[in-house]
Amino acid sequence: xxxxxxxxxxxxxxxxxxxxxxxxxxxxxxxxxxxxxxxxxxxxxxxxxxxxxxxxxxxxxxxxxxxxxxxxxxxxxxxxxxxxxxxxxxxxxxxxxxxxxxxxxxxxxxxxxxxxxxxxxxxxxxxxxxxxxxxxxxxxxxxxxxxxxxxxxxxxxxxxxxxxxxxxxxxxxxxxxxxxxxxxxxxxxxxxxxxxxxxxxxxxxxxxxxxxxxxxxxxxxxxxxxxxxxxxxxxxxxxxxxxxxxxxxxxxxxxxxxxxxxxxxxxxxxxxxxxxxxxxxxxxxxxxxxxxxxxxxxxxxxxxxxxxxxxxxxxxxxxxxxxxxxxxxxxxxxxxxxxxxxxxxxxxxxxxxxxxxxxxxxxxxxxxxxxxxxxxxxxxxxxxxxxxxxxxxxxxxxxxxxxxxxxxxxxxxxxxxxxxxxxxxxxxxxxxxxxxxxxxxxxxxxxxxxxxxxxxxxxxxxxxxxxxxxxxxxxxxxx
Amino acid sequence: xxxxxxxxxxxxxxxxxxxxxxxxxxxxxxxxxxxxxxxxxxxxxxxxxxxxxxxxxxxxxxxxxxxxxxxxxxxxxxxxxxxxxxxxxxxxxxxxxxxxxxxxxxxxxxxxxxxxxxxxxxxxxxxxxxxxxxxxxxxxxxxxxxxxxxxxxxxxxxxxxxxxxxxxxxxxxxxxxxxxxxxxxxxxxxxxxxxxxxxxxxxxxxxxxxxxxxxxxxxxxxxxxxxxxxxxxxxxxxxxxxxxxxxxxxxxxxxxxxxxxxxxxxxxxxxxxxxxxxxxxxxxxxxxxxxxxxxxxxxxxxxxxxxxxxxxxxxxxxxxxxxxxxxxxxxxxxxxxxxxxxxxxxxxxxxxxxxxxxxxxxxxxxxxxxxxxxxxxxxxxxxxxxxxxxxxxxxxxxxxxxx
Numbered sequence: 001x002x003x004x005x006x007x008x009x010x011x012x013x014x015x016x017x018x019x020x021x022x023x024x025x026x027x028x029x030x031x032x033x034x035x036x037x038x039x040x041x042x043x044x045x046x047x048x049x050x051x052x053x054x055x056x057x058x059x060x061x062x063x064x065x066x067x068x069x070x071x072x073x074x075x076x077x078x079x080x081x082x083x084x085x086x087x088x089x090x091x092x093x094x095x096x097x098x099x100x101x102x103x104x105x106x107x108x109x110x111x112x113x114x115x116x117x118x119x120x121x122x123x124x125x126x127x128x129x130x131x132x133x134x135x136x137x138x139x140x141x142x143x144x145x146x147x148x149x150x151x152x153x154x155x156x157x158x159x160x161x162x163x164x165x166x167x168x169x170x171x172x173x174x175x176x177x178x179x180x181x182x183x184x185x186x187x188x189x190x191x192x193x194x195x196x197x198x199x200x201x202x203x204x205x206x207x208x209x210x211x212x213x214x215x216x217x218x219x220x221x222x223x224x225x226x227x228x229x230x231x232x233x234x235x236x237x238x239x240x241x242x243x244x245x246x247x248x249x250x251x252x253x254x255x256x257x258x259x260x261x262x263x264x265x266x267x268x269x270x271x272x273x274x275x276x277x278x279x280x281x282x283x284x285x286x287x288x289x290x291x292x293x294x295x296x297x298x299x300x301x302x303x304x305x306x307x308x309x310x311x312x313x314x315x316x317x318x319x320x321x322x323x324x325x326x327x328x329x330x331x332x333x334x335x336x337x338x339x340x341x342x343x344x345x346x347x348x349x350x351x352x353x354x355x356x357x358x359x360x361x362x363x364x365x366x367x368x369x370x371x372x373x374x375x376x377x378x379x380x381x382x383x384x385x386x387x388x389x390x391x392x393x394x395x396x397x398x399x400x401x402x403x404x405x406x407x408x409x410x411x412x413x414x415x416x417x418x419x420x421x422x423x424x425x426x427x428x429x430x431x432x433x434x435x436x437x438x439x440x441x442x443x444x445x446x447x448x449x450x451x452x453x454x455x456x457x458x459x460x461x462x463x464x465x466x467x468x469x470x471x472x473x474x475x476x477x478x479x
Numbered sequence: 480x481x482x483x484x485x486x487x488x489x490x491x492x493x494x495x496x497x498x499x500x501x502x503x504x505x506x507x508x509x510x511x512x513x514x515x516x517x518x519x520x521x522x523x524x525x526x527x528x529x530x531x532x533x534x535x536x537x538x539x540x541x542x543x544x545x546x547x548x549x550x551x552x553x554x555x556x557x558x559x560x561x562x563x564x565x566x567x568x569x570x571x572x573x574x575x576x577x578x579x580x581x582x583x584x585x586x587x588x589x590x591x592x593x594x595x596x597x598x599x600x601x602x603x604x605x606x607x608x609x610x611x612x613x614x615x616x617x618x619x620x621x622x623x624x625x626x627x628x629x630x631x632x633x634x635x636x637x638x639x640x641x642x643x644x645x646x647x648x649x650x651x652x653x654x655x656x657x658x659x660x661x662x663x664x665x666x667x668x669x670x671x672x673x674x675x676x677x678x679x680x681x682x683x684x685x686x687x688x689x690x691x692x693x694x695x696x697x698x699x700x701x702x703x704x705x706x707x708x709x710x711x712x713x714x715x716x717x718x719x720x721x722x723x724x725x726x727x728x729x730x731x732x733x734x735x736x737x738x739x740x741x742x743x744x745x746x747x748x749x750x751x752x753x754x755x756x757x758x759x760x761x762x763x764x765x766x767x768x769x770x771x772x773x774x775x776x777x778x779x780x781x782x783x784x785x786x787x788x789x790x791x792x793x794x795x796x797x798x799x800x801x802x803x804x805x806x807x808x809x810x811x812x813x814x815x816x817x818x819x820x821x822x823x824x825x826x827x828x829x830x831x832x833x834x835x836x837x838x839x840x841x842x843x844x845x846x847x848x849x850x851x852x853x854x855x856x857x858x859x860x861x862x863x864x865x866x867x868x869x870x871x872x873x874x875x876x877x878x879x880x881x882x
Binding site: 067069378391393394395396397398399400401402403404405406407408409410411412413414415416417418419420421422423 | 795806
């Protein structure tokens with residue numbers, strides 16, 4: 001079959017579709033021409049095209065990773081469409097009546113406002129204009145503060161110096177299989193620059209970014225906080241979004257200079273597939289931040305309830321002295337979902353500190369793994385790490401696993417790791433039921449208590465939504 | 480290593496071992512040494528072995544077994560009776576499997592020359608420990624040996640086995656032993672292994688065991704050295720209500736590399752496991768602990784606890800710790816913990832404030848750090864041996880490694 005695909009791709013090249021800019025979509029397949037096409041389509045400078053091509057060549061020589069505690073069949077990378085122009089309004093559902101009623105019921109439960117439901121479900125309605133106008137106002141406020149917040153493709157045109165300096169500086173092209181793939185074919189994403197001494201006046205969110213639609217499956221985000229700058233960035237959405245791409249391979253890079261602080265929160269609720277494990281998103285993400293300057297701080301908070309497969313390790317390189325890295329995570333796997341997620345904390349500077357709090361919940365046939373690395377290099381005097389990862393099992397067909405890697409090369413370091421696995425005790429449920437709660441409410445209460453340490457790190461609105469999301473995800477998993 | 484030549488030259492076997500050995504030979508021809516990128520060999524490279532120009536040695540020259548106490552039969556496979564072979568046959572190669580990255584198990588299974596069988600009669604309560612002593616090295620030619628031991632404790636038996644793996648100075652020596660332990664219904668087996676690996680030597684051991692319903696295994700694995708020691712200990716709790724206490728110390732000095740890999744597999748309900756490992760790395764030494772606990776779907780009401788503590792004694796030492804939990808059942812109590820640090824200055828100060836000199840204070844603390852593992856050995860003779868070996872080695876480590 002790949003031969004046939006290659007033939008098609010090869011033939012298309014003979015006819016010179018590379019220069020045929022009128023074509024809005026590529027046929028499936030990945031080759032140098034695909035990359036050239038994407039780059040040309042976006043009107044990119046030559047250095048970026050060369051960077052992409054280099055990534056592609058490296059990717060072609062790499063093997064997909066097999067060390068994760070995940071099972072998935074081989075992915076046919078030649079059957080994926082790597083570029084398609086934003087879909088016209090005619091392709092989506094015309095109105096909410098056409099949307100899957102199951103999806104609408106979920107929106108109802110999550111309490112999502114009406115016009116947002118339409119937008120999320122992919123209905124092409126003008127209701128979205130509300131958020132666009134809101135976004136414009138926000139943009140003006142940001143500009144006044146000197147904050148740059150725009151799509152990455154726009155940043156390549158408007159701020160090439162910054163992009164060129166930092167793109168790939170935290171996640172190198174060859175970092176891993178999926179990062180290399182992303183580097184070759186990334187579609188778009190956010191660019192965010194907080195200049196020296198500026199405290200970003202609002203929480204930044206992809207939701208408020210103009211042109212944020214159709215950033216596609218290979219999203220790329222770059223956030224830079226200069227000296228003494230502060231930014232809090234929210235990614236994702238609690239509502240299940242309509243998405244037709246099965247493979248997602250995003251890259252996020254964070255750079256924190258002296259005394260800077262970046263807080264990055266994610267709520268991910270992509271389609272997890274049905275109860276038989278059919279369909280569902282493969283989420284292979286590389287997220288990494290570098291605390292480049294002294295006393296800088298990067299904090300990752302994630303609530304992962306979606307996707308059929310999650311492969312994600314938001315990491316912090318603690319290079320500056322006295323820098324701090326944090327990772328707070330709640331991951332839920334139900335149905336036949338699989339998650340292999342955790343973090344990496346690389347201690348390089350002196351007096352660096354890191355905290356890892358990971359809560360995994362497995363229900364139904366879900367498989368949940370925590371995989372985390374704490375590495376203390378030789379010069380990292382007085383490094384400290386505290387790791388706690390707890391798993392909660394609901395039902396006897398799920399699994400919860402813990403794979404911490406602890407590597408210490410400095411004797412003044414202090415590294416602690418603790419993990420526990422337990423189930424929701426019958427006594428706990430019985431106690432709640434005695435007080436007049438339903439079994440479902442009792443389980444929600446216990447699960448929320450289990451996740452509290454992480455939810456506390458989320459911005460308030462997000463935290464409230466995350467709790468509801470957890471309840472919806474685990475609906476019917478009790479018993 | 481000239482693995483293919485060795486395989487071609489080995490005598491043909493027609494006994495119970497034949498099929499397993501043939502499979503191991505196929506595996507060894509395809510891949511004699513572990514792949515460096517394999518997750519199972521992440522922290523330990525065996526690349527240096529390939530370049531040693533090894534000759535294969537006979538275990539008759541290196542392995543000695545003490546007298547058999549009442550209730551125990553010790554016999555080499557080559558001299559065993561048909562009945563003895565029939566008893567041991569079904570277990571041979573069934574516990575120490577090699578379908579994954581266990582290259583040295585495959586090599587041993589394919590190339591071992593004889594098997595020491597230790598058979599403990601059903602119901603026997605054996606007070607004296609069985610002692611196996613292996614002395615590697617002391618030769619001019621670099622050599623590799625594949626010792627093989629099978630311990631079969633029948634139902635209700637109680638016994639202790641001590642295995643000492645020592646080295647004499649000489650050309651580089653590679654010891655790749657495989658030990659299989661069968662603990663029968665309601666039996667109780669204590670196994671103590673002491674490995675000392677000098678610089679330039681390699682010790683690549685696998686101890687695989689199965690514990691039947693109501694049976695107990697207590698295993699204490701001590702490994703010290705300035706060479707490379709990789710000790711894989713695999714315990715399968717195969718019967719309901721089985722239990723294991725697995726403890727160990729890994730201590731490396733000079734440029735030593737000591738790697739303990741353990742797997743405790745809860746394959747039956749109502750089993751208990753307790754695991755304690757202490758790592759001590761001095762000088763340029765590296766100590767690895769990879770402890771995996773698996774709880775299978777059917778293993779409800781499993782109770783498992785694993786603790787790993789590590790001590791770094793020098794600025795150039797490395798500790799890698801990887802405690803792993805893999806849980807597929809829900810009614811379980813599982814926990815693990817790992818902590819890494821240096822000697823606590825407050826503890827040193829406390830001892831000094833009582834008039835104890837600095838060096839002695841440190842020695843006491845390092846000894847104390849490892850001592851409780853040896854102190855929990857149940858058999859008095861084995862405990863004394865373990866304690867002496869540990870103290871001697873830790874003292875040497877402190878002397879050489881700027882504590």
